Amino acid sequence: MNNNPSKVTPRILSGFMELLPADQMLFNGMLGVIQKSYERFGFIPLDTPVIELAEVLLAKAGGETEKQIYRFTKGDSDLALRFDLTVPLARYVAQHYPDLAFPFRRYHIGKVFRGERPQRGRFREFYQCDIDIIGDGALSLLNDAEIPSVIYATFTALGFSRFTIKINNRKILNGFFESLGLASQAADILRSVDRLEKAGQEAVQQELAGLGAPPNAAREVLAFIGLTGDTAAILSQLKQMQISNGTFHTGVDELEKVISYVSALGVPGQNYAIDLTIARGLDYYTGTVYETVLNDYPGIGSVCSGGRYDDLAGYYTNKQLPGVGISIGLTRLFYQLREAGIITPKSATPAIVLVIPQTSDLRVPLQAATELREGGIPTAVYFDDAKLKKKVTYASRLGIPFIIVIGDDEVAGGYVSLKDMSTGQTSNVSTKEAISLIRAKESANNGSSTDPVSA
RNA sequence: GUGCCUGUAGUUCAAUGGUAGAACGCAGCUCUGUGGCAGCUGUCACGUGGGUCCGAUUCCCAUCAGGCACCCCA
Numbered sequence: 053m054n055n056n057p058s059k060v061t062p063r064i065l066s067g068f069m070e071l072l073p074a075d076q077m078l079f080n081g082m083l084g085v086i087q088k089s090y091e092r093f094g095f096i097p098l099d100t101p102v103i104e105l106a107e108v109l110l111a112k113a114g115g116e117t118e119k120q121i122y123r124f125t126k127g128d129s130d131l132a133l134r135f136d137l138t139v140p141l142a143r144y145v146a147q148h149y150p151d152l153a154f155p156f157r158r159y160h161i162g163k164v165f166r167g168e169r170p171q172r173g174r175f176r177e178f179y180q181c182d183i184d185i186i187g188d189g190a191l192s193l194l195n196d197a198e199i200p201s202v203i204y205a206t207f208t209a210l211g212f213s214r215f216t217i218k219i220n221n222r223k224i225l226n227g228f229f230e231s232l233g234l235a236s237q238a239a240d241i242l243r244s245v246d247r248l249e250k251a252g253q254e255a256v257q258q259e260l261a262g263l264g265a266p267p268n269a270a271r272e273v274l275a276f277i278g279l280t281g282d283t284a285a286i287l288s289q290l291k292q293m294q295i296s297n298g299t300f301h302t303g304v305d306e307l308e309k310v311i312s313y314v315s316a317l318g319v320p321g322q323n324y325a326i327d328l329t330i331a332r333g334l335d336y337y338t339g340t341v342y343e344t345v346l347n348d349y350p351g352i353g354s355v356c357s358g359g360r361y362d363d364l365a366g367y368y369t370n371k372q373l374p375g376v377g378i379s380i381g382l383t384r385l386f387y388q389l390r391e392a393g394i395i396t397p398k399s400a401t402p403a404i405v406l407v408i409p410q411t412s413d414l415r416v417p418l419q420a421a422t423e424l425r426e427g428g429i430p431t432a433v434y435f436d437d438a439k440l441k442k443k444v445t446y447a448s449r450l451g452i453p454f455i456i457v458i459g460d461d462e463v464a465g466g467y468v469s470l471k472d473m474s475t476g477q478t479s480n481v482s483t484k485e486a487i488s489l490i491r492a493k494e495s496a497n498n499g500s501s502t503d504p505v506s507a
Numbered sequence: 508g509u510g511c512c513u514g515u516a517g518u519u520c521a522a523u524g525g526u527a528g529a530a531c532g533c534a535g536c537u538c539u540g541u542g543g544c545a546g547c548u549g550u551c552a553c554g555u556g557g558g559u560c561c562g563a564u565u566c567c568c569a570u571c572a573g574g575c576a577c578c579c580c581a
Contacts, residue, residue, distance in 0.1 A: 066573065119508075120579085136581090164581090169508080171575070180581065243579095357581075381581025410540060440540050448542040459540065471541070478541075 067170030068177045069383055074397035074451070079386050082210060082395075086181045086380060087161060089206040093198070095159035095183050100140040102163065106132040108143055111367035120166045133165035137182045137379070138364075145186055146368035154188035155195065161382070173352075173384045173391075184377030186364055191374045193306060196340040196360055197313030199378055203344055203356055204319045206380070214347040215355075217319070218327035221307040221340050222359070224290065225331060227300025228276060232269045241265070242331035245277055277328045283311050286326045303339070310340055338362045342378055352388045356380045399451035403432040405490060406447040410440060410459030417458040420468055420483045424456075427487040447473060454490050 064070055071079055091097075106123050109132045122133040134140050137160045145156060161181045170176055183202060185195045200217045207215050225245070229238045244259040251259075253274060260270040279289050290304045307326065314324055330343045339360035346352055358378030365373050389395045405424060409417035417433065424431040432452070434443045440457070447455045457469040462480075470486045471478040472493065481489065 063572095166580080168579075170573090174580075178581065354581075379581065384581050408541085441538075441542075444540095444542045446542090455541080457540070461540085469540085473542070476542085 065176070067168070067175050069175055069387065073400040075390065077399055077402070078390075078395060078397045079382075082386060083161060083179070083181070083382060085209045086206055086382065087159070089209045090159040090181070090183055090202070092205065093157075093183075093202050095157045098141070098144065098158040098160045099162065100134070100137075100144055100160070102165075103131050103133060104140065104143070106130040108368075109134060109139055112139070120168050122165050122167050135166050136164050137162060137180050138184070138377070141182070141184055141186075142365040142373075143368055145373060146365040146371070149369065149371060154186065155191060156186040157183070158186075159183045173388050175383050175387075178381060178383035181380040181382050182358075182377060184364075184375050186373050186375040189372050189374075191376065193309050193340075194313055195376050196306070197310045197317060199340075199342060199358065199376055200314045200324055201317040201319050203342070203378060204323055207344065207356070212346060215323060216345055216347055217324040217356075218330050218343045218345065219307070219310065219314070219324060219340065220327055220330045221303040221310075222331065222337050223299045223303025223339060224307060224328070225303075227297040227303055228295065229273075230299060231295045231297040232265075232272060234263075234265055234269060234273075237263045237265070239335060241273065245273070245329055245331050279328055282321075283324075283326050286328070287311070306339060336361045336363075340376065349388075349392060349394070352385075352392070355385050399453075401432065401450045401452060402430045403450065403452050404430050404494060405432075405454040405456055405486075406443075406450075406452045407431060407433045408440065408443045408447075408455055408457045409433070409435075410457055411463055413463070416463045420456065420458060423483045424487060424490075427484075427491075429487060429490055444471075453493070454486075456486060 087097075106121075107130065109121065110118065117135060121135050124131055141158065141160065145152065159182065161179065163177055164180050165177050167176060168174060183199070185191065185198075187195075200219065203217050222242075225242060226235070226238055229235055229241060234241060240263050241260060244256050244263070247256065257270055257274060260273060261267065265273065279286050281289070287304070287308050290307075293300075295301075311324075311326065315321070327343070330341060337359035339362075341359035342357055343354040344356040345354060356378055358376070360374070360376040362374050363372060364375045365371065386395075407417050407421045407424070411417070414435075421431050421433045434446060444455060453473050455471045455473060457471070459469075462468050465480070466482070467480045468483055468486055469478055470481055470489065479489075
């Protein structure tokens with residue numbers, strides 16, 4: 053690959069994503085939409101170090117985490133890269149507890165690292181966009197209901213309309229398993245149930261048998277999670293079930309409340325549903341759980357998931373800090389949308405206009421550029437010596453929608469030559485007129501393309 | 508971490524036991540103040556190491572890299 057032995061081959065590690073300018077613009081657009089949406093709900097921004105003491109990050113330890121974490125030493129320090137944003141949040145809240153106002157609503161958009169085998173859409177470094185609401189001692193169930201409304205607003209802002217927020221409650225599943233005498237295998241069963249769609253009914257049935265579930269219990273499990281209908285129908289079926297288990301009924305109660313409030317918060321009925329099969333692999337969820345899928349692209353899987361947990365920071369503090377939150381895996385989401393052609397890059401630069409000086413005295417072109425920028429128009433200037441054709445091609449390649457050529461004629465005449473790259477029309481106008489012309493055209497375009505996913 | 512598949516220009520792909528072509532891209536020209544089209548010219552490759560062979564990009568082994576499935580997850 054590299055003929056020149058004196059040069060190092062430029063390359064990056066597999067599993068790390070790096071984008072070309074047009075894609076980076078698209079990615080940043082999505083990230084900005086998500087951030088704006090989170091802030092609209094009053095979530096507070098948070099940024100924490102990418103590197104933490106291994107002791108802190110691994111306080112909880114746990115098979116997969118331990119295996120996947122990037123860990124290294126620097127001098128005497130045992131360090132690690134964060135593998136999610138929840139553990140740093142727990143540390144942060146425990147550490148700054150006295151200075152925070154609860155419920156603490158924070159969002160955090162940042163990179164996390166996992167040393168997994170990379171695969172399509174699975175990266176070793178990726179962005180998560182998290183929101184969490186942390187209570188001090190207790191946290192109203194209403195927060196569980198607000199989360200889907202944030203998801204709804206965010207995915208709508210991203211340009212999607214056909215998506216479903218699937219909602220379930222762990223207590224229902226746990227209580228149900230307890231009533232079948234399968235409580236000790238609950239975690240494994242949940243995991244198996246979570247794979248229902250992927251692995252198929254038969255495989256799950258066999259797995260359940262392998263876990264020691266008697267055939268009738270396995271059948272009951274499958275029948276249970278197979279309950280169908282709209283939210284009202286599922287809820288009434290759940291309530292009619294003859295199960296004497298407190299946890300189960302608490303779960304049904306919670307789910308019913310959450311569902312009713314989700315509706316009250318204005319999430320349309322077609323955008324959420326009860327799905328008793330979603331369980332989430334993570335073991336720290338204790339109540340409501342969420343998973344969001346794009347109806348037209350089920351293959352992409354969950355694009356946003358999370359849930360309720362009772363004890364966020366038990367490894368760092370004695371305070372009982374319950375919370376609820378979700379995470380959008382932005383890197384994966386972006387990658388898969390891009391792969392599927394659902395989103396396509398538009399421009400490779402934020403510049404709206406390229407000023408092209410065609411004169412040796414740059415003062416007038418530079419003044420014009422400054423005026424454009426003061427007029428709120430992102431402006432780049434082509435400083436280097438080249439033929440006009442090359443400069444125009446440059447604007448074309450980058451997708452810059454306007455160019456302004458300023459040569460000796462323009463300087464002498466006190467005007468600029470404005471060209472609309474999409475129509476090819478040029479006109480001689482004053483800089484002020486150019487600004488309003490560009491603004492008019494841009495706002496007309498933006499009407500339909502504020503979201504990066506207008507497809 | 509386990510299993511399977513694949514490594515040829517910047518990219519996507521060909522061909523061949525006698526050292527390789529195309530398309531797109533990129534640079535330039537046709538075209539000295541205007542991009543997209545067209546024509547021409549140029550640019551760039553057999554992942555690495557070993558083995559078999561007169562000779563290996565081709566066959567074999569190892570290694571590295573990439574992809575896929577499992578596991579797990581965003």
